[in-house]
Amino acid sequence: MAADDFGFLDAYAVREIRRALLKALAVPGYQVPYASREMPIARGFGTGGLQLSLSVLLPGDRIKVIDQGADDSVNAVNLRRFIVAACPGVQPVTRTAEATVIQTRHRIPERPLMPGQLMIYQVPYPDPLQIVEPREAERRRMHAEGDYARLWVKLYEDVVRFREVALSNRYPARVHGRYIIDPSPIPRWDLPKLHRSAVPHLFGAGREKKIYAVPPHTAVEPLAFADVPFEVERFRDEQGRRRRCARCQADDTYLDQIPLPGGGSRWQCNDQDACDERLGYPDAR
Amino acid sequence: MTSGWGTPMLAEPPLLSVRGLTRIHGPGCPRCLDSTGDAAGRNDCPHCRSVVAIAGVDFDLWPGEILGIIGESGSGKSTVVRLLHLDDRPTQGSIRLRGGDGGCLELTELDGAARRRLRDTRLGIVYQSPHLGLNFAISAGGNIAERLLTAGERRFAAMRERALALLARTEIPRSRLDHRPAQFSGGMQQRLQIARALAPGPELLLLDEVTTGLDVSVQARILDLIMELQHELGVAMVAVTHDLGVARLLAQRTIVMRCGRIVEHGLTDQILEDPQHPYTQQLVMSAL
Numbered sequence A: 001m002a003a004d005d006f007g008f009l010d011a012y013a014v015r016e017i018r019r020a021l022l023k024a025l026a027v028p029g030y031q032v033p034y035a036s037r038e039m040p041i042a043r044g045f046g047t048g049g050l051q052l053s054l055s056v057l058l059p060g061d062r063i064k065v066i067d068q069g070a071d072d073s074v075n076a077v078n079l080r081r082f083i084v085a086a087c088p089g090v091q092p093v094t095r096t097a098e099a100t101v102i103q104t105r106h107r108i109p110e111r112p113l114m115p116g117q118l119m120i121y122q123v124p125y126p127d128p129l130q131i132v133e134p135r136e137a138e139r140r141r142m143h144a145e146g147d148y149a150r151l152w153v154k155l156y157e158d159v160v161r162f163r164e165v166a167l168s169n170r171y172p173a174r175v176h177g178r179y180i181i182d183p184s185p186i187p188r189w190d191l192p193k194l195h196r197s198a199v200p201h202l203f204g205a206g207r208e209k210k211i212y213a214v215p216p217h218t219a220v221e222p223l224a225f226a227d228v229p230f231e232v233e234r235f236r237d238e239q240g241r242r243r244r245c246a247r248c249q250a251d252d253t254y255l256d257q258i259p260l261p262g263g264g265s266r267w268q269c270n271d272q273d274a275c276d277e278r279l280g281y282p283d284a285r
Numbered sequence B: 001m002t003s004g005w006g007t008p009m010l011a012e013p014p015l016l017s018v019r020g021l022t023r024i025h026g027p028g029c030p031r032c033l034d035s036t037g038d039a040a041g042r043n044d045c046p047h048c049r050s051v052v053a054i055a056g057v058d059f060d061l062w063p064g065e066i067l068g069i070i071g072e073s074g075s076g077k078s079t080v081v082r083l084l085h086l087d088d089r090p091t092q093g094s095i096r097l098r099g100g101d102g103g104c105l106e107l108t109e110l111d112g113a114a115r116r117r118l119r120d121t122r123l124g125i126v127y128q129s130p131h132l133g134l135n136f137a138i139s140a141g142g143n144i145a146e147r148l149l150t151a152g153e154r155r156f157a158a159m160r161e162r163a164l165a166l167l168a169r170t171e172i173p174r175s176r177l178d179h180r181p182a183q184f185s186g187g188m189q190q191r192l193q194i195a196r197a198l199a200p201g202p203e204l205l206l207l208d209e210v211t212t213g214l215d216v217s218v219q220a221r222i223l224d225l226i227m228e229l230q231h232e233l234g235v236a237m238v239a240v241t242h243d244l245g246v247a248r249l250l251a252q253r254t255i256v257m258r259c260g261r262i263v264e265h266g267l268t269d270q271i272l273e274d275p276q277h278p279y280t281q282q283l284v285m286s287a288l
């Protein structure tokens, strides 16, 4: 395949990552080991996601990179520049609606994803069992046998101590009724978007050398007791009303609290593109 | 069930049948079995240095019965318990567990996941050391919930209720539900181990020297509790001890082990009154 050499990685690396991806899609939620390559950025800054992007991008693709919800943070800008330089014919974009591939670390865009798009996650810790079991061999056995009791025990202890599960992000979720995944550092807010999503979600952990995936239209269920339902962030004010974005007025998005210089704070969409889109892209030229 | 005399009602098939159970640590050689055991007075093979932890162990256990296993340190008692709890695999032999449907399950042939499932739903174990049987990093209720969760429970309120009932049953104050076991007394830790072991309603409870090292009054309270639980729940137990008094109190029948072999087997009272094997005679003498 001529396209294999395209995108910084050598043809052999690309083929290996694609093979791992196919396996990951065939066994939803299963962590497929692969030989992670050295990348010209420090591990921990998204090498896993970057390798996935470089392996799947083709000329004509349009890449969007977000860090937190922003396209213009230093990290996002550097990654996007690197990808575009390494992949001739790939366009950088910031609008979710225009992107064919979206590389992210913390967020899933608010705008519903469309068939033909692809989500790629930079994952720091791929294994949800890491919080309860330090030995990797034991974690592999637990996954293989579907032995997730200790994760459930953590949930039990959290509900006892805090009346709810004390995980604001990396909330464990069961994929296709079988494997439990750590859905990267996305907030709870985004977890329901993985459930029966229209697009494939591909997760790459460079340091831990693992790839896993949620194929389109696949069930993704947050771990929760039958009588203590999973809840997303509420964003209520003191009177119990749903807060709105101070900029676009949306009351159905994930909000950041931004401290004001004189004290106090304001709330604003974390997904910068969703906020801009709602305002009709006021800064667009 | 057992009759009033402590004799199994033989019309009923046993819950557990153990035959030829053998566990050799090391490579093993053709002369291992003949060079170890009661007559040889050792359990390590002089030819290949393997340790014959147990060999040729046979016994049956009837539903609701408590079987005692006595023997000095190193005689193979804990090895039997570990094999019954499926924590270890025998070198040879069979362990058959009767199912509710009357069919028998050969436990030595189960794969890893099936072993785990069986252990999580039908077996319970209490160790001498609470550190083996309890998770000290989580609450008392969490220790009980863990067993319920492995058995498939997913309702939070139901788990709390069951944990409180088990605490009450094992005489631990309700107010201790969310406390860590490290804050408990030694006796209370053992009672929590029992509560945890009983959580999924097992048919077989394994007790490995559960009162060893405790004060006499604390011991007595735990032994009382074990006997009450046997009467109330009808759960069958294998109780390992090196204390003849404990065996006499708990067990209708007792096995005496030496150097990995069963050297005597019968009704506990008969064994204590009229020991047949020189080793048992010596045990009884020294206990007087």
Ligand SMILES: Nc1ncnc2c1ncn2[C@@H]1O[C@H](COP(=O)(O)OP(=O)(O)O)[C@@H](O)[C@H]1O
Residues within 6 Å of the ligand: B025, B043, B051, B052, B053, B054, B071, B072, B073, B074, B075, B076, B077, B078, B079, B080
């Ligand atoms: N993993 C092992 N490797 C080698 N020898 C062992 C191992 N486990 C137990 N043994 C030996 O098997 C014998 C029986 O041990 P055990 O069943 O613990 O005895 P008990 O509980 O009666 O004190 C002892 O000699 C012990 O040293």
Ligand SMILES: [Mg+2]
Residues within 6 Å of the ligand: B077, B078, B079
């Ligand atoms: Mg022992």
Ligand SMILES: [Zn+2]
Residues within 6 Å of the ligand: B028, B029, B030, B031, B032, B033, B045, B046, B047, B048, B049, B050
């Ligand atoms: Zn030998």
